Amino acid sequence: MPYIPMPDGATVPFMTAQDRDPSTWTIQPGTHDRLHSLVVGSAPGVVLPFAEQAAAAQLVDVPMASSGGGTTVKLRDYQLESIDAVHGAWRRGAKAPLLVLPTASGKTIISAEIMARMFVGSGGKSIFIAHREELLTQTMDKVRLVSPTTRVGLVQQKTNELGREITVASIATIGHKSGTKLKALLDHGPYRLVVIDEAHHAVGAQYMKVIAALREANPDMLLMGMTATPGRADGIALDRVFDVVAYEKNTFEMIRDGWLVPPHGFRVDIDIDLDKVDTGDGDYVVTQLSKLMNTPYVNRAVVEAWRGYGHNRKCIVFACDVAHAHALAQEFNDAGYPAEALDGTTKKKDRHDILSRFRDGSIKLLVNCQVLTEGYDDPSAEGIVFARPTQSQGLYIQSLGRGLRLYPGKTECIVIDCVGNSAKHRPVQLASLAGFDPERKYHGLKGFGEEQDIDEPEEQNEVTGAKVGTATEVVFAARKPKSQYQWRETTLGWILQIPRIGYYLVAWSDKANHMATIRFFDQRAGRKHEPPREIVRQPIEFDMAYGLVESEMDRIFRARAMRRDDKAPEDTDQPVASFVDLNEGVDEDTVVPEELMLKDAAWRNKATSPKQREMLLSLGVKEKTMPGTSGEASDLITIMRVERDMKMRVPATLKQINYLRYHDLPVVENLTKGMAAKAIWTHRKARDDE
Numbered sequence: 001m002p003y004i005p006m007p008d009g010a011t012v013p014f015m016t017a018q019d020r021d022p023s024t025w026t027i028q029p030g031t032h033d034r035l036h037s038l039v040v041g042s043a044p045g046v047v048l049p050f051a052e053q054a055a056a057a058q059l060v061d062v063p064m065a066s067s068g069g070g071t072t073v074k075l076r077d078y079q080l081e082s083i084d085a086v087h088g089a090w091r092r093g094a095k096a097p098l099l100v101l102p103t104a105s106g107k108t109i110i111s112a113e114i115m116a117r118m119f120v121g122s123g124g125k126s127i128f129i130a131h132r133e134e135l136l137t138q139t140m141d142k143v144r145l146v147s148p149t150t151r152v153g154l155v156q157q158k159t160n161e162l163g164r165e166i167t168v169a170s171i172a173t174i175g176h177k178s179g180t181k182l183k184a185l186l187d188h189g190p191y192r193l194v195v196i197d198e199a200h201h202a203v204g205a206q207y208m209k210v211i212a213a214l215r216e217a218n219p220d221m222l223l224m225g226m227t228a229t230p231g232r233a234d235g236i237a238l239d240r241v242f243d244v245v246a247y248e249k250n251t252f253e254m255i256r257d258g259w260l261v262p263p264h265g266f267r268v269d270i271d272i273d274l275d276k277v278d279t280g281d282g283d284y285v286v287t288q289l290s291k292l293m294n295t296p297y298v299n300r301a302v303v304e305a306w307r308g309y310g311h312n313r314k315c316i317v318f319a320c321d322v323a324h325a326h327a328l329a330q331e332f333n334d335a336g337y338p339a340e341a342l343d344g345t346t347k348k349k350d351r352h353d354i355l356s357r358f359r360d361g362s363i364k365l366l367v368n369c370q371v372l373t374e375g376y377d378d379p380s381a382e383g384i385v386f387a388r389p390t391q392s393q394g395l396y397i398q399s400l401g402r403g404l405r406l407y408p409g410k411t412e413c414i415v416i417d418c419v420g421n422s423a424k425h426r427p428v429q430l431a432s433l434a435g436f437d438p439e440r441k442y443h444g445l446k447g448f449g450e451e452q453d454i455d456e457p458e459e460q461n462e463v464t465g466a467k468v469g470t471a472t473e474v475v476f477a478a479r480k481p482k483s484q485y486q487w488r489e490t491t492l493g494w495i496l497q498i499p500r501i502g503y504y505l506v507a508w509s510d511k512a513n514h515m516a517t518i519r520f521f522d523q524r525a526g527r528k529h530e531p532p533r534e535i536v537r538q539p540i541e542f543d544m545a546y547g548l549v550e551s552e553m554d555r556i557f558r559a560r561a562m563r564r565d566d567k568a569p570e571d572t573d574q575p576v577a578s579f580v581d582l583n584e585g586v587d588e589d590t591v592v593p594e595e596l597m598l599k600d601a602a603w604r605n606k607a608t609s610p611k612q613r614e615m616l617l618s619l620g621v622k623e624k625t626m627p628g629t630s631g632e633a634s635d636l637i638t639i640m641r642v643e644r645d646m647k648m649r650v651p652a653t654l655k656q657i658n659y660l661r662y663h664d665l666p667v668v669e670n671l672t673k674g675m676a677a678k679a680i681w682t683h684r685k686a687r688d689d690e
């Protein structure tokens with residue numbers, strides 16, 4: 001069996017495909033349980049109503065890491081690609097790659113296989129860290145599936161199964177402020193690999209403390225994260241923890257390839273006024289939201305919406321809080337539709353029984369409050385009902401994904417949006433580590449980088465009447481029908497500039513005219529001459545590329561707006577983030593960055609400003625060809641500055657490299673023309689000053 005070399009000289013086995021009986025792919029060896037994360041697509045000779053044979057060609061039999069080839073699981077093509085991508089990132093020197101894959105893509109089986117290979121290849125121990133019980137138990141099951149001979153232990157509350165090859169640990173347990181569980185964990189190390197599930201939580205205080213302690217114990221430790229939603233509602237970047245996005249695949253690609261069913265949505269108009277609800281920590285204040293939503297009138301309207309558009313299908317209902325979940329479940333039952341509620345206080349046995357009744361169809365509606373958004377795996381769910389408004393695109397995507405898994409006879413997922421989430425959010429996120437600078441301290445903002453409780457709000461007027469109004473069929477797409485941002489065409493493709501941050505390039509692919517890749521050029525202090533980040537390496541459709549970038553802008557600007565709203569009075573003049581300004585000659589004292597990007601902004605129709613005229617003349621524009629409007633001038637300034645910037649991001653020239661080597665100056669990996677030019681200028685200046 002061939003092996004993959006690791007950065008420290010250790011080796012990890014590389015698995016090759018072998019033929020196996022396709023009839024075994026839906027059953028876990030030794031049990032009668034279906035492998036929901038793997039029961040997707042169709043095996044040869046079997047045709048599912050939706051996927052037909054599309055996914056069958058992409059199922060690959062792979063002998064699992066520690067089984068000596070005796071156990072096989074059918075890995076999908078992208079699962080194999082993602083495993084290879086992680087190892088490739090490690091080989092290239094990355095210490096913390098991130099996988100971005102949608103809900104129902106089988107992230108747990110990917111991580112289980114990587115951890116098992118790590119032990120087989122190098123004897124290195126691994127830790128899997130998550131924040132929900134469902135994620136921990138699923139991971140233990142998958143590890144035992146892919147590697148039956150590997151010992152796996154659980155660390156959660158009073159359970160301390162330490163010293164195993166793979167440890168599955170609760171972040172709440174090992175990150176507890178007492179530090180005793182973390183110390184015990186470290187005593188049974190060192191650990192070669194740490195895997196963080198739902199990795200968008202990794203910039204939280206508990207995770208950061210645990211990661212720092214594990215890395216201090218083993219500086220050569222490798223880290224891997226997995227998430228469907230890298231973009232946080234508070235806008236904080238993940239590059240504080242992760243150094244590269246190793247692999248990504250979005251929901252639309254999974255639907256196109258037959259691994260998920262498409263959503264079929266209805267946005268139902270219910271008379272609620274969300275302007276009454278404050279925002280904090282990236283979303284609506286829950287207690288205020290519940291007071292608005294949890295009324296007999298609104299709950300009856302939600303029941304009516306499901307009755308009108310749910311077609312009697314089994315649906316997962318997302319409520320605001322515990323009280324709302326139980327009240328809504330009661331409303332369904334009173335109307336004659338079997339429903340039960342789940343929340344964080346539901347006892348383990350009761351939760352198991354409720355989920356079993358939903359699975360077998362004894363109940364039609366499973367109403368929950370922040371329990372089934374992450375880690376819940378029941379592909380028999382036929383629909384989603386949104387009864388909780390959210391400002392968080394990540395929460396929306398996670399919730400929507402609970403209904404998209406394939407299941408025999410299931411051809412679509414009904415989505416009934418009673419609160420306008422589908423009008424606010426797009427169902428995909430860009431696989432980017434970008435966001436707010438995590439080192440920046442925002443005064444007046446509670447819980448920076450942490451998940452904390454929200455203070456009790458003031459009393460609000462409740463809704464006194466609500467009814468189901470008109471329903472609009474929802475078109476789920478990466479891009480809105482009409483773009484709201486000003487894109488500019490360059491020699492390499494279309495760019496979208498984000499003032500004080502940088503710009504995205506949707507670059508033409510040389511493989512097909514309608515395909516594109518996405519790169520991010522960071523313009524923040526100290527990063528001006530770095531190579532661009534490859535956000536989407538494999539070409540995707542142009543419309544999808546545009547939509548992913550615009551969706552990222554929506555998320556970041558929503559987070560920025562909430563930060564401005566939450567600032568303390570003394571911080572009124574404090575910049576929202578420490579971003580370098582790409583000056584377009586527009587008066588930014590009166591124009592916020594969002595307005596600089598909007599193609600319909602009023603300032604674009606004003607006359608070219610003296611400042612813009614001066615900048616254009618310095619860039620070589622002749623007076624007779626001077627643009628007439630501020631918008632046209634801004635576009636030209638941006639294009640000229642960006643194209644000059646792009647030229648400095650290309651690899652350093654041989655002449656530059658020879659100069660650096662001749663003078664014994666460092667030639668770093670991925671040296672760009674701009675980085676080399678800066679080093680040469682600094683050297684020459686120092687020599688002249690002597």
